[in-house]
Amino acid sequence: MEHDAVAATQHAQDTEAHPPQRRSRGGSRIAVLVSVFGELLITTGLVLGLFVVYSLWWTNVLADRDAAAKGNEVRDRWAGGPGELDTKDGIGFLHVPAMSNGEVLVTKGTDAKELNHGVAGYYTKPVKAAMPWEKKGNFALAAHRDGHGAKFHNIDKIEKGDAVVVETRETWYVYKVYGTLPQTSKYNVDVLDATPKESGRKKPGRYLTLTTCTPVYTSKYRYIVWAELERTEKVDADRTPPEELR
Template identity: 50%
Template sequence: MTQETEAVAEEAFPQPGPQARTGRPPRRGRALAVLGLLGELLITLGLVLGLFVTYSLWWTDVLADRSAAAASDQLRDSWAAGGPAALPSGSPSGPAAQGDPNAPNAPGAPVPGGGPTSGAGGTGTALAAGTGVGFLHVPAMGRNYQVLIRMGTDADTLAEGVAGVYEQPYRAAMPWDASGNFALAAHRDGHGAKFHDLDALHKGDPIVVETRDKWYVYRVDSTLPETTKFDTGIVAPVPKGSGYTEPGRYITLTTCTPVYTSRYRMAVWGSLVRVDDMDAKRTPPAELRRG
């Protein structure tokens, strides 16, 4: 075939270009490329969110549990070594409860190292933030449930997997104070999630606070499934909504609700029913030995 013939044939039957072979206009190809890139970005975002959730709900638990376990061992070791207690513990039958103005925890009594410090309905020595107070035991949240109690409800303290004692807007009273509200907070999810099952508590359930030399036994009187996070009255000396109408020796446990959110708060209220002396073997009260 001559060159002239080939040229005529090519003109009559041109070879298909890229557009003719694929049958796709260039605009559609660009759209598919954009969709592909978007899909990859969504997959990457999903992986990042998955890692964040894993960190928030699992790894922070691991870190908090390690920190709390070490701090718990340190506190118990100090007790075993005969170190000073966080505060001299009292009891309902002690002089503070009988109104002795010279008792260490009586209203208006002088405080070691300073003047009287008002608590939530009681008085006592002000403890520094982060100070270990004792341990919280709640059988309804597990037979061996135990949480270290520390002063403070700031983010750093609660992130260590502890139950923090309120210092504001009301300074909580201590269990050994003549009256007041021992108000605590802990995370419900992440950072140890120590109050994850707080909604398992019901009226009549025991709550026990362990200090170096006393067991403080409370009974749940009422619960509040949900309230606004601005409702500070739930940790007042006489907690709002609890049903209590006069000063007493109370305990309040608070956390976020619903689970995996911090939109609302829930509360559990109890009152002191008994104080047991600690024996040499640290024998738990009957409420912690049942079941």
């Protein structure tokens, strides 16, 4: 009995010296908030990652598929023999070896609804582009640099002297690059003029202008490439390309 009494007394003393600790409600709430915030960050990161994948990969897949289908329609129409110009599906194909992007279908218009299909569109506004077969003017084109086919992604690889070829049903139009403008305002429409004086040319001629967004992954400015028609070649029965594309 005496031993039990001593043990009870010792337990009481230990309890007084080290009373039970209650969990802090404030600490618990902070832990919950930190956990929730961490989960939100992870979710946000996943959503942003998926958006990037969609914007820079999946839209390219869809656009390339659409462009290939439309391009096949154009070539099928050409195979049917001579006929009136039809701009609904496209007027031809753009070939720029320096960009290593294969052939690019050229269609009417530069709005997103047209360019999102993986094509290069010729301007109808604010300045109307001249067609390659016209005796003078500026065949001005636009295409996406990132996403939706990204046909002009490597526009910065183009240098003076490089070839740009436009293929139509009956003619190859071979242009030679003579100037580039790595950055200009998106509102600078002078670069599209029939005689693009900003490029250094002062007299009417047969010009071609390529435009796209810059820097990469932004649309803050525009990147410009100017070329001038060097010669034309008649398309033969085998559609043998000019030497610049061989």
